Amino acid sequence: MSPGLQIRGGSKVYPGTQALKSVDFDLHMGAVNVLVGENGAGKSTMMKVIAGVEQLTSGEILMDGRPVHFSGPDDARRHGIGIVFQELNLFPNLSVAENIFLGRERTRAGIDIDTAAQRRETRALIARLEQDIDPDTPVGDLRVGQQQIVEIARSLAQDARILILDEPTSALSAAEVEILFRVIDDLRRQGVGIVYISHRLEELLRIGDHITVLRDGRITGARPMEGVDLPWIVRSMIGEASKDYAKSDDHPFGPEVFRAEDVCLPRPGGMAVDHVSLTLRAGEILGLYGLMGAGRSEFLECVIGRHPHAGGRLFVDGRPLRHRSVAGRIAQGIALIPEDRKNDGLVQILSIRENMSLSSLGAVSTGLHMDLAAERRVVRDFVRRLTVKIASMENPVSSLSGGNQQKVVIGKALMTRPRVLLMDEPSRGIDIGAKAEVFRTMRDLAAQGLGILFVTSDLEELMALSDRIVVMSNGRVTGRFERRDATETDIVAASAKGHAVHAREPAA
Amino acid sequence: MSDIATPARSVAQSTRALLILLKARTFIALILVFAFFAFAAPNFMSAANLVIMSKHVALNAFLAIGMTFVIISGGIDLSVGSIVGLCGMVAGWLILHGIDLGLGWSIQFNTVEICLIVMAVGVAIGAVNGFLVTRLNVAPFIATLGTLYVCRGAAMLFSDGRTFPNLGGNPDYGSDSFRLIGAGDVLGLPVSIWMLIAVALIAAYIARRTPLGRYIYAVGGNERAAALSGVRVGWIKMFVYMFSGLCAALVGLIISSQLVAAHPATGQSFELNAIAAAVLGGTSMSGGRGRIGGTIVGAFVIGVLSDGLVMMGVSSFWQTVIKGLVIIAAVVVDQAQQKLQARVALQAEAGA
Incomplete structure (x- = not known):
């Protein structure tokens, strides 16, 4: 030894x-x-x-x-x-x-x-x-x-x-x-x-x-x-004294904007998402925590409509989501900021402008005709609101830093005027300054009445941003916490549930 | 400070100038080719020769426009040459025989009806390609290679491999005007050139000013991201193959009208010329990048080059070698341009 x-x-x-x-x-x-x-x-x-x-x-x-x-x-x-x-x-x-x-x-x-x-x-x-x-x-x-x-x-x-x-x-x-x-x-x-x-x-x-x-x-x-x-x-x-960055503003939550009931996604040999149900109110930030492979990203993908064979019922503002396609879900007020910015979030070869407006070209078009001036106006407006630092919106999006790329993805999602914003690891791969700005943007959006559901693997981030916390493990919801009652120990324990139970049996 | 800043700025300016030169390279190549043949080949710049040349170029340009959309969307369409052959045979059959339902009489068509039917055939074959690619997940290269063989075989079956001769049409049925598609003039320009101008303008409009066009670029650039952004990827791919089929049908009509005959082997290896024109015009084979204007200039470079070399009396073997070298050179320069462009953009954003 x-x-x-x-x-x-x-x-x-x-x-x-x-x-x-x-x-x-x-x-x-x-x-x-x-x-x-x-x-x-x-x-x-x-x-x-x-x-x-x-x-x-x-x-x-x-x-x-x-x-x-x-x-x-x-x-x-x-x-x-x-x-x-x-x-x-x-x-x-x-x-x-x-x-x-x-x-x-x-x-x-x-x-x-x-x-x-x-x-x-x-x-x-x-x-x-x-x-x-x-x-x-x-x-x-x-x-x-x-x-x-x-x-x-x-x-x-x-x-x-x-x-x-x-x-x-x-x-x-x-x-x-x-x-x-x-x-x-x-x-x-x-x-x-x-x-x-x-x-x-x-x-x-x-x-x-x-x-x-x-x-x-x-x-x-x-x-x-x-x-x-x-x-x-x-x-x-x-650490003993966990940094406690309190929420910058307290605003009352509105009515329920989103509800998921029994969302299921089968995968070979089990369920990637196993009967997940949750609700989200207007102005609320809901943190979804779990280990890698717990089914968090898959749940968001079910909501946006990437898996047409997923089961369960989804409601926005109390109305059921009927469309199975991504386009239909976006039209009904759902927007996703994917975890893998490079492969799922952006078309690297296209310009900043073309990326930002990709989900909402209908808004700047009459019939088949696209109003390029209107498009530039809208993009310029979002670039300013999200403080994206760019030299020209015509440059390819691949020339931006990670943080600014992430803001372009957020801009694309917001341009569709969503009621519910799904964010998968929104701070991954961006520097600290950009992180703070992304968090501030999330709070601002919530204050404006958007419902935000975000996935994170970072406990500190989870505790700092969430109004409510849902923990997933093995595709199942294993814990629900109000922020003020949540402790790191409880959350970590909940995220390990379902693994330990089976693993212990033979040892006992 | 100023003496340090000045050289830096002039470097940036020369880079920018170089970039503009590189961007316009196909156009510059076209001018050089024109200038060269104007001196080297007698009668090259005569109006009659220019009109004949544009008629040649137009055939390839139609196919190249359709091909450009397909390549931008991340696919490839090898079947266009065969569609040209098959559509020519369909046109020939309709003019000579009409549709015989086996009832002792047949349905005959006028020119407009024939054109619409032939175009529908081209679009339908494109739809088959699109169906194979989107619904059955066949790789575009294989799917369109399959339709290439099927269409060529079908064209042969129409006539047992023989030519349909004398497609003069029949005044009684209103199909005698079929010849005008290939031979007619409007305001001094051949009908086929007017058709090309129309198709090119429509295609350029689709590419730059419609959501459909933007989606074609997005699908080719990153299919997953496009799908997650709400783009209906399947429909976009369906459209590009159908449009390519339509362009091929137009070429089939024009050729059978020009020759006043339809031969089932027409259009062999046309798909390669179309791909060459698209690539020469700056279309990226990996998808997401390309312009209709560039493709047209590319088609002209290829067409003018081969016609000019013929007029100079260069052997067709050498012509083929030269064409190949030009295509390779174009792609090499394209790579250099992409690198430079990315660097300039990075510098600009780093400064922001």
């Missing part, structure tokens, strides 16, 4: 931000080292440093007491470090065996790939993970959970001495999580040092030997797991 790898005084500076601030981290061999912290706390950066993907700006890495320098991921791999990234790094068009041996193919005479040997070894690895996956199946045909198993198998195939798992269970079913935990136990006994990152705190309590908590690039807690409980973790994650 000695530290096999240490970081001493490690700092990592990116242009504009410091992701790691002089951290001292011990990675114990033959133990599970769990790592927690909010999004952006620096967990992933620290792991990337260990895996050789990023290099420290200052400080050093020691292995078995000797300083080492990893020039790249290959270098780290040669030192016996394997990593399973949060985003899957697999090739969907290649088979399971081809994926596992990619870049390290078993060959005869260095040319001919020994497919039989690869298949044999793959089968052994998969059997160790107690799965039934044919090595010849294209990875794209597997469920996401199975893909994650393949990714884990790939690291195992490299005989890693140190294995980093970044949120490995986010897409696994309860049974698959159990198997993974057994494999982790097995590896621990063999002396492998494991780093385990997860937002599911119950999981950490169960399998962790050592815990390290990060906040804003600093380590705020590091100790053996004995005696650690949920409140201690949450306290270390968020």
Whole structure:
């Protein structure tokens, strides 16, 4: 149980931000080292440093007491470090065996790939993970959970001495999580040092030997797991004195503008959204919190009409939404600001003007004829109201910074004169100044009587902005809070519900 | 301060000038080609030759206009050449035989009716392409490759591969005016040129001044974002293939009228010339970018180049090589322009 790898005084500076601030981290061999912290706390950066993907700006890495320098991921791999990234790094068009041996193919005479040997070894690895996956199946045909198993198998195939798992269970079913935990136990006994990152705190309590908590690039807690409980973790994650930015104005809420009843979205092997019901009043900001894969984004997509086969009933101002198409939903007063700005929010090749007016060209057209002058007027008006900083509205939207791009997406949504605004992670990927402006815009809009439903993974943001909070887990609503009664601990606990219940059974 | 600021500004100005030059490159190329042949080929600039040349160019330009919309929307239409052939055969059949319902008599049509039926056939084939792409999720390249073969085969079946000759029409049925589509003049310009002007103006209007046109660009630029913004992606794609089919039908009518005959192999490899004209005119094969005006200039560059080389007596083998080189050069310059344009925009926004 000695530290096999240490970081001493490690700092990592990116242009504009410091992701790691002089951290001292011990990675114990033959133990599970769990790592927690909010999004952006620096967990992933620290792991990337260990895996050789990023290099420290200052400080050093020691292995078995000797300083080492990893020039790249290959270098780290040669030192016996394997990593399973949060985003899957697999090739969907290649088979399971081809994926596992990619870049390290078993060959005869260095040319001919020994497919039989690869298949044999793959089968052994998969059997160790107690799965039934044919090595010849294209990875794209597997469920996401199975893909994650393949990714884990790939690291195992490299005989890693140190294995980093970044949120490995986010897409696994309860049974698959159990198997993974057994494999982790097995590896621990063999002396492998494991780093385990997860937002599911119950999981950490169960399998962790050592815990390290990060906040804003600093380590705020590091100790053996004995005696650690949920409140201690949450306290270390968020800090004793949580910043309390009170709402700038208190305005009375109007009548109900939006109601969802029993919204369901089936997915292979379960429900992505499972009978979600909620209501929203005019002028209210409702925060929707949950872990990755909890079904929050999918719920918003059901509301905007992206999934025509979704079930359930939706009402705006008490009138049922009949149209199934996105265009019909927009016409009835719903607007969505998608999470993935680049792929879902903007047409990068078109100009700022063309992007902003895309959802509301009907308003500047008579019949087939589009009034370009009117369009420019409306866009200029929204650019001013949202304080979008642009040189010319004719420049391509791709030339803007993230924050200004986000404002263009917000402008596009507002131009349709919505009654209900759906915002999926509105502050993702934008700098602090732009964040504050987006939040101020949200409050202004609510004060003007808009109903806002926003999804976030950031607890602080959730507590600061929401009038009411709904927590989702595994597609289900697992908690409803008024802001003044809500505590971080309750919310985190609610967001882990449904995972812990199943995961605990065999252990008991 | 001023001595530092001045060079910076002049750099920006020269960049801007370069950008304008690059944007107008196809037009500049056209002028250069004209100027070159005016010296190199005798009679090139004569009015008669210019009219003949524009008639040649017009055929490709129709197809290229339809193709431009399809490419902007992110697709491709390989079937236009075959639609030209099939529509010519339909026109020929209607003039020679009318529609025989097997009742001992047949229905005959006048010129206007024939044109409307042929155009409907073109639109219908375009609708089939659109249906395959939007409802059955066939990749546009494959879907239109399939219709390319089907239409060509159907054209052959019409006449067992023979030509329909003597499409002079019959005054008794009012179809003798069919010849005027290819041979008639209005105010000194051939009818087909007037038709091209009309179609080009309509297409340019659709592209710049209607929501439909804006949606075509948006769908080609980012289909997911367009769909989430409320654009009915399926209908937009349906429209571009139907419009492309319509353009091809017009070409079928014009060619069979010009030749006073319909041959089932007409229009072979026309789709490639249409794609070339669109690309030369600055249409991006990855969708979202292109202009009708650019496409027309591109069609003229290709047409003038091949006619001029013929007049100079250059062998047709060399003509093909030169055409290929011009297309490649056009795309290379286009890449340079895109890079420069993005840099200028970034600089402008960084300063904002």
